[in-house]
Amino acid sequence: MNQRGGLRRFRAPAPAPEPAPPEVERCELCGTLVDPGHGHVVDLEHRSIMCACRACYLLFTRPEAGRYRAVPDRYLHDPARQLTTAEWEGLGIPVGAVFFLRGADGLAAFYPSPAGATECLLNLETWTELAANHPLLGMVEPEVEAILIRAEQAGVECYLVPIDACYQLVGLVRLHWTGFDGGPEAREAIAGFFAELRSRVRPLEPEG
Ligand SMILES: [Zn+2]
Ligand SMILES: [Zn+2]
16 A cells, blocks of 8 residues: 555544444555554655554664664653744744654755645754753654644644654645635644644653
8 A cells, every 4th residue: 555545544534424444454564454553664765654564663663773664653742841932933934834854864844735745944043942942852753753833823832743643744734725725624624633633642751
């Protein structure tokens, strides 16, 4: 199953009177059937995400594993040191939702758009200053985790998430976006994504 097919289950579920029949998914490394809670590995060579059975997933949990790397399943936030609106505005990012990844080429910022994940300019100096005050930003494991920030009038949300969650958000935006501003369907899908995210995140343990 290709990457988009494998991630289809992440799309915002439409309220249906009957549950949809479960989709058959396979490990993209060995072909074994996997259940809906299966893990993912990143293929660093092709910059893609693959569905993995437990055995294959565990093979790639060590950082020295080479081409493939298991995506961790932690979702963290830091309620004691939240980003302020002023700090967010200091980054100068013109969109309301963005994720930050550390890869072989260093840190990069992307936002979900109807065309997919789109890179945006990042002021590294500002980011470094921000990371000094917000340890969560520095905890991201390269290639497999991201910092996801959403800025709204109500405030700024900042999470450390597995990279597949960002792919999920990108997929939702591509699927539902209409017109200039996304339209109500996209807004609803994005709101649903963040509601689910909020229910999964755990607070960062205080140091010591
Ligand atoms: Zn497998
Ligand atoms: Zn999958």
